[in-house]
Amino acid sequence: MSAVVLGAGAWGTTLAWLLARGGQPVRLWSSSEAKRATLRAERKSPAAPVELPDSVEIVDTLADAAQAELLLFAVLPRHVRSLCRELAPHLWPSQQAVHAAKGFAPCGNPVSTVIDQETLLLRIGALGGPVVPDEIWAGQGSAAVVASRYSSVIDAVTDRLASEQMRVYGNRDLAGVEIAGAVRTPIAIAAGMLRGLGLGHAVNAVLLTRGIAEAGRLCEALGADQRTVSGLSGIGDWMLTVADEGDPLVQAGQRLARGGELAHDEAASRVATLVELAEREGVEMPITEGVAAILGGRPAAEVLQDLMTRKARPEFQ
Amino acid sequence: MLRREGIAREPVDDEAVIAELVDDVARRVGSRELDLLINDCCFVEEKRLRGTKDPEELAYRDRLREVRRRLAWASDAELNDLLRELIELYAREIHGHFDARTYANATKVLPRGLALLLKNQKPWLMLRQGLRGNFTLADRIVTSGQTATFDKLVELGTVVLVPTHLSNLDSPVIGFALHQAGLPPMIYGAGKNLFSNWLLSYFMDHLGAYKVDRLKKQALYKEVLKGYSRVALRHRWHSLFFPGGTRSRSGEVEVKLKKGLMGTALEAYQDNLRAGSPRPRLFFIPTTINYHLVLEAETLIDDHLQESGKSRYIISDDEFSKPDRVLNFVRSMMAMENPVEVVFGRPLDPFGNFVDDEGNSLDPHGRPFDPRGYVESGGQVVADAARDREYTGRLGDAIGQAFLRDTVLFHTHVLAAALMRRMRAHHPHLDLYRRLLLGVDARRFPIQEVDAEVRLLQESLMALAERGEVRLGADVVGVTPAELRATALKAFGRYHNERAATEREGVVIVQDARLTLYYANRLEHYPLPAPLPPGGAR
Helix, strand or coil, X not given: CCEEEECCCHHHHHHHHHXXXXXXXXXXXXXCHHHHHHHHHHCCECCECCCCCCCEEEECCHHXXXXXXXXXXXXXHHHHHHHHHHHHXXXXXXXXXXXXXXXXXXXXXXXXXXXXXXXXXXXXXXXXCCCCHHHHHCCCCEEEEEEECCHHHHHHHHHHHCCCCEEEXXXXXXXXXXXHHHHHHHHHHHHHHHHHCCCCHHHHHHHHHHHHHHHHHHHHHCCCCHHHHHCHHHHHHHHHHHHCCCCHHHHHHHHHHCCCCCCCHXXXXXXXXXXXXXXXXXXXXXXXXXXXXXXCCCCHHHHHHHHHCCCCCCCCC | CECCCCCCCCCECHHHHHHHHHHHHHHHHCCCCHHHHHHHHHHHHHHHCCCCCCHHHHHHHHHHHHHHHHHCCCCHHHHHHHHXXXXXXXXXXXXXXXXXXXXXXXXXHHHHHHHHHHCCCCHHHHHHHCCCCCCCHHHCEEEEECHHHHHHHHHHCEEEEEECCCCCCHHHHHHHHHHHCCCCCCEEEEEHHHHHCHHHHHHHHCCCEEEECCCCCCHHHHHHHHHXXXXXXXXXXXEECCCCCCCCCCCCCCCCCCCHHHHHHHHHHHHHHHHCCCCCCEEEEXXXXXXXXXXXXXXXXXXXXXXXXXXXXXXXXXXXXXXXXXXXXXXXXXXXXXXXXEEECCCECCCCCEECCCCXXXXXXXXXXXXXXXXXXXXXXXXXXXXXXXXXXXXXXHHHHHHHHXXXXXXXXXXXXXXXXXXXXXXXXCCHXXXXXXXXXXXXXXXXXXXXXXXXXXXXXXXXXXXXXXXXCCCCCCCCHHXXXXXXXXXXXXXXXXXCEEEECCEEEECCHHHHHHHHHHHCCCCCCCCCCCCCCC
């Protein structure tokens, strides 16, 4: 099955590299003309210093990019809608789409819903899990989860992506994987803050387990399976994040805890979207709301104290 | 051989249809464990028929017993024979009850007969007058929406009409609406129980209804029903399904729909593609049937509350199971308020995409495309039941959204909603069921307070209507809250055993909270602001 990766950041380029192994043809598209030129000339980019095999074709137009049976969206959630609108005239109904965006679109919709709203594509999925591009380029192993209500999407991604280096699991709970991916952002910022405040492993453990609880509540409200949060796209990815000092979101959290700026508009937008969604659904998400409060200017230590002194309650309700 | 004029364009060979149906169902269930399937069928039915004295049912039971006797020693080939025997039995029952000869005359008889119904005629008067009369039904049932597109699609493929379902009168009403709009009649499955009412039975026979025995719970019978739908759609017999499955008990617009019969359309579409049919496409027409007052409102809301409220509600309401309630219900069948508005919505393909006048599916930006790629790979149709369930789910969501968009809200709904919201504002600590049990003193509201709530609803609903999210009756738009209140209260007084609400000395009293809830529920799925605080001041 022919494939195209839309977006040539670190993750998009890594996906193209993984898909192209064994000489299978892959198209790679970037909205940046300069990035396309670099990729074409040097077969690598600053974001992904791994050499792309010849079977990766860099394409300039979306009309060319769309000539594939499987489309992988590796762009930021806020860019998905405009990309879909440009792509839509070139699509046909037998195509399948998967996105790797870890966050909801600014309107509060999951990215899969945005693709559904803007294109004729119906068979849509999401990719999640604890994947570190550097480790992949170094030949280390990892695992990912592909979620879709359509088994043909799971099969297509598994066929193209699974290898000795990459184990791929399927999951029918698309909404759950998207929620787990979205909650990763406040978890990562909070982990960075805890690190910045000099707190130890115990608080990180609390962050992760209570993160599962609040993501689970959102899953329940949105008709997703709470168990998904305990899988690769949830706790699997979050454990990686909490441990990864180099994660940009963790670093941003650290800066915040020390009185600095977030300097990460995308992350701020994702957290705000989650808070709005939680309010709309009547779901309590104290960690996410706490991170939003800090982004709004409240001192991190004060918010942490509020969280620790909330009214006592049973662990499971 | 029977001619199904109006439905099929060519004479239909009934034996060929039955043979096709038997083959279709046998092929689809053939991979299951046949002995279990057949045994389940016999066991369930024999249990149901225990004690029956009906000669027809007794003969049927004996036949099932014979099948069960043979089942014990049946080889694989014999199992197949037994399966086909049972399928054929049900196929003849379903197909055989459809009387196409009387159906051919439907459009001649229906309008006059239905006019009598809608004119509150008493049964004795109807019998005395026969079906003579000079009534203009056109001003009682208003038809609107996408009738021109509908008319074109009928020629381009097979149309599946999917209406909302509030009343047993929906079938004759929709039959008339089709006739009035110059559209072809539809076939549909109607519950066997409906045929026991002489009046309804008359219209059912004339509306292309085939009998569906809802007491038959066995899996095989349901498969034959689905198979019949597939066969009908493959033959381009335009069909009608009530996707809510049954009448809306709560009065709410149905947004969660049953997908069994809807799914047969997608199967028929794929069958058409495989067979190289020149007109393989199927088009769904979401349709809303809107009444000021609903014939069976009291019975339906009672059913709903007993089911959803469980013991909390049943505490003091067993009076509703008294025989006089049943008599009232029968009497009420003869007295329905008018007008009725039928809206034919924008057509959809079996995947939930909008369709244009040429029968093309449209992408979200209105670009036409051929949807066969959703089910094909490499030019071949690929069977995938799980995929098709998802597609049908998407279609169900699209139909639910269309129902909300094309529902017409009348003054009775708005006033009822205003009154329920006043009860909520005054008793926010009580749940719905306890609010319904409040004494009459707690259900009295000054007219100024009611009018303020009505005004808030009018404004909110008009904003929704401007965005195309709902339709409003003429008696909601361009009238003052006081006018709306007065006309709605008058309407409530015309028909129901007990008025939903009345007005006395500057106070509106919720007389029958259940009935008021039923009409208020029509607004349930629309985004509306919170009720005004007690006193009604903004």
